[in-house]
Amino acid sequence: MDLSPLLDSLNDAQRQAVAAPLKPTLVLAGAGSGKTRVLTHRVAWLVQVENVSPHSILAVTFTNKAAGEMRSRIEAMLSLPAAPLWVGTFHGIAHRLLRMHWREAGLPQAFQILDAEDQQRSVRKLIKSLNLDEARWVPKEVTWFINAQKDEGLRPKHLKADGDPTREQLIRLYAAYQESSDRAGVIDFAELLLRVYELWRDNPDLAAHYRARFRHVLVDEFQDTNTVQYKWLREVTGSTGIPFVVGDDDQSIYGWRGAKIENLHQFRRDYPDVQMFRLEQNYRSTGNILAAANGLIAQNSGRLGKNLWTSGEKGEPVRLYSAYNERDEANFVVERIREWTSKGGNRRDCAILYRSNAQSRAFEEAMLAARMPYRVYGGLRYFERAEIKDALAYLRLMFNRADDASFERVVNLPTRGIGNKTLDTVRDYARANACPLWQAAGATLTQLGVKAGTSLHAFLALIERLDKETQGLALHEQVDRVIEQSGVIAHHQKEKGERGEARVENLEELVSAARGFDTEETGDMSPLAAFLSHAVLESGEGQADQWEDSVQMMTLHSAKGLEFPLVFLCGLEEGLFPHQRSATDPARLEEERRLCYVGLTRAMQKLYLTYAEQRRLHGVDSYGSPSRFIRELPAETLEEVRPRIQVSRPVFVPRKPMMEEEPVAGVKLGQRVRHGKFGDGIVLELEGQGSHARVHVNFERQGAKWLMLAYANLEPL
Numbered sequence: 163m164d165l166s167p168l169l170d171s172l173n174d175a176q177r178q179a180v181a182a183p184l185k186p187t188l189v190l191a192g193a194g195s196g197k198t199r200v201l202t203h204r205v206a207w208l209v210q211v212e213n214v215s216p217h218s219i220l221a222v223t224f225t226n227k228a229a230g231e232m233r234s235r236i237e238a239m240l241s242l243p244a245a246p247l248w249v250g251t252f253h254g255i256a257h258r259l260l261r262m263h264w265r266e267a268g269l270p271q272a273f274q275i276l277d278a279e280d281q282q283r284s285v286r287k288l289i290k291s292l293n294l295d296e297a298r299w300v301p302k303e304v305t306w307f308i309n310a311q312k313d314e315g316l317r318p319k320h321l322k323a324d325g326d327p328t329r330e331q332l333i334r335l336y337a338a339y340q341e342s343s344d345r346a347g348v349i350d351f352a353e354l355l356l357r358v359y360e361l362w363r364d365n366p367d368l369a370a371h372y373r374a375r376f377r378h379v380l381v382d383e384f385q386d387t388n389t390v391q392y393k394w395l396r397e398v399t400g401s402t403g404i405p406f407v408v409g410d411d412d413q414s415i416y417g418w419r420g421a422k423i424e425n426l427h428q429f430r431r432d433y434p435d436v437q438m439f440r441l442e443q444n445y446r447s448t449g450n451i452l453a454a455a456n457g458l459i460a461q462n463s464g465r466l467g468k469n470l471w472t473s474g475e476k477g478e479p480v481r482l483y484s485a486y487n488e489r490d491e492a493n494f495v496v497e498r499i500r501e502w503t504s505k506g507g508n509r510r511d512c513a514i515l516y517r518s519n520a521q522s523r524a525f526e527e528a529m530l531a532a533r534m535p536y537r538v539y540g541g542l543r544y545f546e547r548a549e550i551k552d553a554l555a556y557l558r559l560m561f562n563r564a565d566d567a568s569f570e571r572v573v574n575l576p577t578r579g580i581g582n583k584t585l586d587t588v589r590d591y592a593r594a595n596a597c598p599l600w601q602a603a604g605a606t607l608t609q610l611g612v613k614a615g616t617s618l619h620a621f622l623a624l625i626e627r628l629d630k631e632t633q634g635l636a637l638h639e640q641v642d643r644v645i646e647q648s649g650v651i652a653h654h655q656k657e658k659g660e661r662g663e664a665r666v667e668n669l670e671e672l673v674s675a676a677r678g679f680d681t682e683e684t685g686d687m688s689p690l691a692a693f694l695s696h697a698v699l700e701s702g703e704g705q706a707d708q709w710e711d712s713v714q715m716m717t718l719h720s721a722k723g724l725e726f727p728l729v730f731l732c733g734l735e736e737g738l739f740p741h742q743r744s745a746t747d748p749a750r751l752e753e754e755r756r757l758c759y760v761g762l763t764r765a766m767q768k769l770y771l772t773y774a775e776q777r778r779l780h781g782v783d784s785y786g787s788p789s790r791f792i793r794e795l796p797a798e799t800l801e802e803v804r805p806r807i808q809v810s811r812p813v814f815v816p817r818k819p820m821m822e823e824e825p826v827a828g829v830k831l832g833q834r835v836r837h838g839k840f841g842d843g844i845v846l847e848l849e850g851q852g853s854h855a856r857v858h859v860n861f862e863r864q865g866a867k868w869l870m871l872a873y874a875n876l877e878p879l
């Protein structure tokens with residue numbers, strides 16, 4: 163066979179997989195062994211060597227980020243645009259197919275997609291409209307049930323209650339939800355996949371067309387396919403298509419969403435002539451990182467088993483940092499990244515990984531304070547929604563008239579007859595006089611036509627009035643007043659259909675968010691100012707642009723398939739990771755362990771693990787112990803960054819010049835102190851200094867606790 167230069171950069175095992183005969187293929191291999199590399203090379207091989215038309219290739223992967231990377235790698239190898247090639251996520255491809263075949267799929271042409279939040283809202287509405295008790299029929303759980311059925315390829319008519327009244331009600335809710343979604347012409351994520359499966363199943367001609375077309379179907383991260391995705395694969399390959407799937411049973415992390423490791427076995431049964439390849443050499447990580455990961459995953463039972471090795475250097479030990487709290491953890495990470503960049507490293511090569519989205523918050527705050535560009539990867543968040551941004555823009559402008567971006571956003575929203583021509587006059591004036599748009603608007607009023615001038619004047623007056631009239635009101639009253647009087651609510655009430663309703667509900671939720679906003683910790687800031695900066699963080703507006711060199715932040719789930727020279731795996735505490743829900747269920751615990759394995763194996767050169775002794779998450783303090791996963795790592799691969807300070811000493815250390823941090827005065831051994839949450843107690847020990855100073859207090863009601871002096875706000879009594 164022609165030894166194409168395509169194969170030069172591969173090892174023997176990889177080469178065999180890439181150049182394998184055109185038969186169903188399964189590549190089963192550990193992290194970083196080149197599965198994705200093999201898959202992309204296989205595509206190039208098919209086109210260049212086997213003369214397969216790019217038209218007949220369908221390549222599927224899990225995240226948009228991975229799909230984008232795959233596309234560009236293939237384009238580079240083939241030195242042609244990969245346009246005729248279908249590369250995408252299961253959802254993306256399903257969407258594309260449904261747009262093309264909406265009629266056959268029984269959808270209106272303009273069908274809309276519901277994201278996870280929209281879906282839950284719609285379920286909640288349904289529950290309300292049926293007069294069911296929301297406490298008993300929790301919208302989130304009902305949504306979960308519906309999606310789980312869809313992931314299994316099941317419609318209400320396939321389900322049996324078997325005399326279980328709860329299940330019976332859930333099935334009824336599923337049916338009602340589906341009816342109302344169909345009527346409204348909206349489809350949720352799980353529906354996308356199920357619809358395409360049904361589309362092919364129920365339209366044999368169409369299925370035959372796609373079977374003839376997509377002879378080659380390649381799937382990355384195969385271990386995380388769910389039942390309906392697998393059925394889909396079976397439909398499109400039929401008896402003639404040639405699947406090429408790659409995966410790693412140790413990285414299956416979507417069991418909670420219906421993914422089935424068993425699909426790996428099923429695949430071997432369904433394609434009896436399958437050819438199997440194993441890759442065992444890891445090219446990504448240093449010896450230490452790999453040994454740590456191997457040691458961890460060895461604790462799982464029922465693995466297919468593999469022996470992953472590297473010929474690379476042993477590298478540095480994996481570093482473990484025990485932080486006092488989440489802020490200390492974040493500062494530690496920021497300092498390490500500073501070190502990295504000061505030695506010439508790129509920020510984009512640093513990744514901060516965590517179990518739950520809410521953890522990003524402390525890191526974002528630390529990076530904003532350190533002016534370190536960062537990006538958080540994840541779904542559309544509440545504060546990113548357009549209507550919420552509109553409402554916030556009003557609030558911002560009230561707070562700060564010089565906020566030009568907010569001015570631009572709402573000056574003509576809702577429409578009040580302020581056109582682009584008027585705005586151009588204002589913008590020109592602002593530019594010429596280097597002043598904010600607000601000021602320019604005031605100054606140009608007389609130069610404008612009567613109509614435009616009146617409209618603009620009314621807008622300025624509105625903001626002034628809102629500001630004046632809401633002074634002294636509680637935060638949520640302020641917000642309520644603003645969304646009413648600005649006309650934003652009325653604007654969306656006029657909008658027809660689901661979208662408009664959803665927007666109005668979202669705006670109403672903003673009032674609740676303001677009511678629930680913890681103004682306790684705002685310090686000198688006014689509650690409104692604190693709320694606005696909270697919203698900036700929540701909306702990710704502090705984030706760097708896509709092209710800027712920035713630190714990468716994401717959940718462990720979204721890190722799948724990616725790699726970074728420097729990785730921080732954070733929040734390794736019992737209850738957080740492994741997640742509380744999983745601690746008592748052995749199967750779920752193993753899934754958490756695989757998730758940890760995924761995290762460890764993202765690291766190429768340096769890996770830090772961190773945990774916090776005290777953590778505030780969702781406004782609640784918790785005191786977790788270090789995650790069991792830390793104990794499960796081979797000790798010889800680990801090194802503690804800062805062994806505990808052994809000496810206790812008073813914190814009245816002489817103040818160091820140039821140090822920002824002052825020792826917290828007024829607290830000494832034996833002193834009685836008062837804490838906002840824990841009440842009164844006596845200081846038993848003091849240790850560390852500056853921002854690291856800690857205090858051990860025996861509280862009368864809560865017992866002894868270690869606290870960070872800088873954050874504890876202890877009041878000497």
Ligand code: ATP
Nearest residue numbers: 171172173192193194195196197198199445446723
């Ligand atoms: P994961 O399980 O995390 O998805 P993977 O098995 O898909 O990992 P890849 O991402 O394809 O692994 O490869 C891991 C890294 O090793 C990449 O940087 C890749 O370029 C590199 N690599 C893979 N094979 C080779 C090789 N033969 N020579 C040099 N580098 C390689």
Ligand code: MG
Nearest residue numbers: 197198199723
């Ligand atoms: Mg991969």
